[in-house]
Amino acid sequence: MADLQALYQEIILDHNKNPRNFRVLPDADRVVDAYNPLCGDHYTLYVRLDGDRIADVTFQGSGCAISKASASVMSTVLKGKSIADAQKIFEVFHQLVRGEFKGERDLEHLGKIAAFAGVSEFPTRVKCAILAWHAVRGAVSANEQTVTTE
Amino acid sequence: MSISPDANKPASDQALFDVERIRRDFPLLTATVHGRPLVYFDNAATSQKPSVVIEAERHYYQTENANVHRGVHALSERATAEYEEVRRLVARFLNAESEREIIFVRGATEAINLVASSFGRMAVKAGDEILVTAMEHHSNIVPWQLLCGEKGATLRVVPMNDAGEVLLDEYERLLTPKTRLVALAHVSNALGTVNPVRRMIEAAHRSGIPVLLDGAQAVPHLRVDVRELDCDFYVLSSHKLFGPTGVGVLYGRERLLDAMPPYQGGGDMIRSVTFEKTTFNELPYKFEAGTPNIAGTIAFGEAIRYVSALPWPAVMAHEDALLREATIALGTINGTRIIGTAAEKVGVLSFLMDGIHPHDIGTILDQYGVAVRTGHHCAQPVMDRYGIPATARASFAFYNTREEISVFADALKRVKEVFG
Structure with missing residues (x-):
């Protein structure tokens, strides 16, 4: 079952079991809902901005292991990044889970998000991986209040 | 069970x-x-399909393809005969009184929409109520919500217990002079519950309320006799009964179907058309506008033969x-x-x-x-x-x-x- 191991990497299982930044952020500048009506994954994401930097990202809610781990990893990765850098990371993450990443074969430098490369082998799960990222991307670049991946 | x-x-x-x-x-x-x-x-x-069903679709297109109820030519006559034979098969399968009570539609969803639209136009007005249960599929909720929204009627819901069984006392309490129709799953798709429909129909009929049964999940598992159940409408989908997608059945009591206005307008459902006035065809054609899924229906007939022989x-x-x-x-x-x-x-x-x-x-x-x-x-x-x-x-x-x-x-x- 090499495929399953590729999907459910240690990092993903760990972040699913112990999601980081899994809390309400009382002084958030942006609060956005991420909902996949197909499977019922539902998260609320909180973003605190400091000028053009993302000072903090937290989240609450429930969903599958892929969506939860993805939100958790994202929260750790985006914290402290400039919005411009965050946009670049969103782009790389999208390419990665869709199997469209054209960068170096060695994904080491991508850090924890490299764990999501295996998702590309499971087309029905790509939406799970993207859900929270899509929501936060919308939140920092516009005034979207609810984001679905439909 | x-x-x-x-x-x-x-x-x-x-x-x-x-x-x-x-x-x-x-x-x-x-x-x-x-x-x-x-x-x-x-x-x-x-459900998966037996070879006889798959073969029937191929056979129809290869040797019989023609439109039904139209031509005088040999192929059209043969297609019509086969198509109508399936209606008789379905009537026997459900033990309907007559094949005039069997309407072919695209699936159980369309059958419910047909009743909501047609029976709803005829019988539901502001202040009325439609009764469903807590375990319905969206297809037995949303058509009634649309109807209620249009008419100013109210959708009422019979609650269930933690096991997933309808609370019959609550059900009887919710049957009121305002109730125009009860629409409920014979078998729940999410829980597997077989509802005590015989008893529920009896209770509704005591107050003169007709009952629609959503049989989509029941017919693959149970033998259904609409006269024994005494239901007023029964709907099912071919594709859950080992037949092709895109075919379904509405059974309706003839007296009700006769009184109901047409669902969709078009060819086949009319007797004569002028720009001033159209007279509608008799049952069951009144409810079958346009060329139906002929190949699918004929293949569905094979599915019914198959399950009937088990x-x-x-x-x-x-x-x-x-x-x-x-x-x-x-x-x-x-x-x-x-x-x-x-x-x-x-x-x-x-x-x-x-x-x-x-x-x-x-x-x-x-x-x-x-x-x-x-x-x-x-x-x-x-x-x-x-x-x-x-x-x-x-x-x-x-x-x-x-x-x-x-x-x-x-x-x-x-x-x-x-x-x-």
Whole structure:
């Protein structure tokens, strides 16, 4: 079952079991809902901005292991990044889970998000991986209040 | 249909039913998925098709294709005869009084929409009520919501208990002089519950209220007799009954169908048309506008012949055994919980695993060749009732085997291992 191991990497299982930044952020500048009506994954994401930097990202809610781990990893990765850098990371993450990443074969430098490369082998799960990222991307670049991946 | 052992069942039932022979009739059951034999446990979503059904579609297009109810030429006559023969088959299958009571539609969903639109226009006004149960599929909720919104009527919901059984006292209390129609699932798609429809219909009829039964999930598992049930409408989908997609049936009591206005306008449903006035065709054609799914309907006829020829007591005993075995197997895996534990249920097993989302269960089972449905099963109010976003659902058909239940159980153990 090499495929399953590729999907459910240690990092993903760990972040699913112990999601980081899994809390309400009382002084958030942006609060956005991420909902996949197909499977019922539902998260609320909180973003605190400091000028053009993302000072903090937290989240609450429930969903599958892929969506939860993805939100958790994202929260750790985006914290402290400039919005411009965050946009670049969103782009790389999208390419990665869709199997469209054209960068170096060695994904080491991508850090924890490299764990999501295996998702590309499971087309029905790509939406799970993207859900929270899509929501936060919308939140920092516009005034979207609810984001679905439909 | 109880899941407890039934001492009254003749022991010979199992012997009468040769599942391996049955499986040879369904070509897709020999497929492999991710290198493993397919274990198809998503029958409540759609069933697999026997060769006779697949062959009937091909045969029709290759040798008979023509439009029905139109030409005087030989092909059209033959197509019409075959198409109408299926109507007689369906009438016999449901024990309807007449084939005029059998309307062909695209599926159970369209059948319900037809009744909501046509019966609704005729009989529902502001202040009236439509009664459904807490376990309905979206297709038996939304058409009524649309109707209620249009008419200023109210949709009322009969609650259920934690096992997934309708509360009959509440039901009788909700039958009021304002109730125009009761619409309920014969069998619940998300829970497997078989509703006590005979009793519920009797109660509604005591107040002169007609009853629509959504039989989409019932006909693959039970023999249905609309006259014995005494229901006013019965709807079903071909594709859940081992026939093609895109074909369904509305059974309606002739007296009601006669009084109801047409659903859609077009060819076939008219007797004469001028720009000033149109007179409508008689039953059942009044409700069948446009060229129907002729090939699909003829192939559906083969599906009905196929299921009608099965040894039904043995089929039901086999399905009971599968449900019982799967229920026990699930019980041996720590941290699992079955949603839907009605005393009367068919082979539908909705379940949860502690700390593991149904979506992840579905992905891992798929890697072992096991196809189950995960999600809200188009029954979000059922999920809300239990305070859960989704379940995993294994649903069985008569061609499933006890060996497949073991594969399923082993794969569930792997799910536990992956998530530690």
